[in-house]
Amino acid sequence: MGEHRYDPVTGQYTTGHKWDGIEELYTPLPRWWVITLVITFAIAIIYALLYPGWPTTRFYFPGLLGWTSAGELKTEKDAARAAQAHWRDQIAAKPVSEIAQSEELRTFAITGGRSLFNQNCAACHGLGAGGQQGQFPSLIDDDWLWGGKLDDIYLTIAHGIRNEDAESRQSEMPPFGEMLSAEEISAVADYVLTLSDAKAVEGRKALPGAAIYEANCAGCHGAEGEGMREMGVPRLKDQIWLYGDSKESIVHQIGKPRMGSMPSWKPRLGDDAVKMLTIYVHSLGGGE
Ligand code: HEC
Ligand code: HEC
Numbered sequence: 001m002g003e004h005r006y007d008p009v010t011g012q013y014t015t016g017h018k019w020d021g022i023e024e025l026y027t028p029l030p031r032w033w034v035i036t037l038v039i040t041f042a043i044a045i046i047y048a049l050l051y052p053g054w055p056t057t058r059f060y061f062p063g064l065l066g067w068t069s070a071g072e073l074k075t076e077k078d079a080a081r082a083a084q085a086h087w088r089d090q091i092a093a094k095p096v097s098e099i100a101q102s103e104e105l106r107t108f109a110i111t112g113g114r115s116l117f118n119q120n121c122a123a124c125h126g127l128g129a130g131g132q133q134g135q136f137p138s139l140i141d142d143d144w145l146w147g148g149k150l151d152d153i154y155l156t157i158a159h160g161i162r163n164e165d166a167e168s169r170q171s172e173m174p175p176f177g178e179m180l181s182a183e184e185i186s187a188v189a190d191y192v193l194t195l196s197d198a199k200a201v202e203g204r205k206a207l208p209g210a211a212i213y214e215a216n217c218a219g220c221h222g223a224e225g226e227g228m229r230e231m232g233v234p235r236l237k238d239q240i241w242l243y244g245d246s247k248e249s250i251v252h253q254i255g256k257p258r259m260g261s262m263p264s265w266k267p268r269l270g271d272d273a274v275k276m277l278t279i280y281v282h283s284l285g286g287g288e
Contacts, residue, residue: 003016007025012025012027049063049064050063050064050065051063051067084108087104088272090105091105091108091109091275091276092271092272096150096151096275096278097150099279100279100282106279106283108276109276109279109280110276110279110283112276112280113276113277113278113279113281116269116273116277117280117281120269124262125137125138129281129284133241133243133244134249135243135260136260137242138240139281139284139286140284141240141285141286142285142288143234143235143238143240143286144286145229145233146169146232147229147288148282148287149287149288150279152229153281153287154275155167155169156262157266158265158271158274159264159266160261160262160263160265161232161260162259162260163263165267167264168264169232171231171232171233173233173257173259174257175255175256175257176255180254184209184212187208187209187212188209188213188217189209189247189250190207190209191208191210191212192213192225192254193245193247193250195224195225195236195237196225196236196237196238196245221234221235221236222235222236242260243258265277
């Protein structure tokens with residue numbers, strides 16, 4: 001042990017510790033730092049007493065405040081629900097046509113409908129409801145299989161299409177692969193392609209597929225390919241295709257119709273949700 005002495009080189013005192021001629025300078029922790037450390041300990045102890053923590057094998061100390069994150073979430077949710085109750089009650093009480101007429105209710109329904117759509121429908125119809133060619137119809141165009149009026153859309157969403165729901169939309173295109181030869185199917189597919197082609201109107205009736213179409217398809221799809229909404233029969237005279245405009249895709253559909261199906265949503269999401277979804281889908285651009 002040496003003695004405290006003033007070290008002129010560093011301008012500090014030494015502690016008196018000395019090894020092999022090397023002396024330790026006396027540089028204590030700054031006071032503010034020590035105070036901060038003590039305060040931190042104090043806060044940690046107070047926090048540990050107030051909030052849940054300290055697990056044992058079978059239990060945990062719940063904290064003196066009784067706070068839980070689940071409880072906080074519930075309070076926030078209850079508050080949000082209470083704030084929305086005014087709107088929700090009206091949505092529940094009114095038919096979609098009336099909801100759509102009130103600017104405020106409509107805005108509320110569209111906002112709710114959009115988030116419901118993203119959660120439940122986007123997987124098939126796409127995030128922007130643009131659909132997926134060959135599988136799921138676009139909901140933003142004005143080409144509707146089952147109708148684009150509010151009541152039509154409501155029915156489609158509430159009960160779905162070709163499913164086990166008793167009120168589900170039902171229809172079937174017969175599998176012509178079992179009734180027509182491959183040549184006949186090819187011929188009628190060529191004819192179908194002319195329905196949406198303005199330049200082909202002239203010589204169309206002379207095509208070999210014309211008579212086959214007239215006999216087998218016009219009953220549902222219409223003489224000019226107008227479609228039929230009561231049965232969800234697509235228009236064939238426009239450029240919008242559910243399954244694709246290639247001859248290959250059309251031949252496939254005629255031989256073995258795909259019969260797209262959609263679940264019913266009312267049992268899953270409830271009537272209010274279906275109403276909001278209806279208003280949202282109707283607002284997307286193609287609503288009638
Ligand atoms: C599992 C995939 C799937 C999901 C999820 C789905 N749909 Fe569909 N939807 C379809 C299919 C397939 C069709 C077309 C069926 C047909 O051929 O008629 C369709 C058709 C529709 C139609 C009719 C379009 C028209 O032209 O008439 C509406 C409206 C619709 N869906 C809305 C919704 C809404 C709203 C949701 C979410 C609550 C939803 N869909 C979720 C598969 C789905
Ligand atoms: C009983 C009514 C019915 C008859 C008859 C019928 N279809 Fe269809 N067709 C439908 C329905 C319903 C759909 C949509 C069903 C689906 O999702 O597969 C459809 C879909 C199609 C599509 C797909 C359209 C698109 O937008 O992608 C083509 C093409 C088509 N039919 C051609 C024909 C041809 C050709 C015939 C005659 C050989 C025919 N259909 C007879 C009811 C019918």
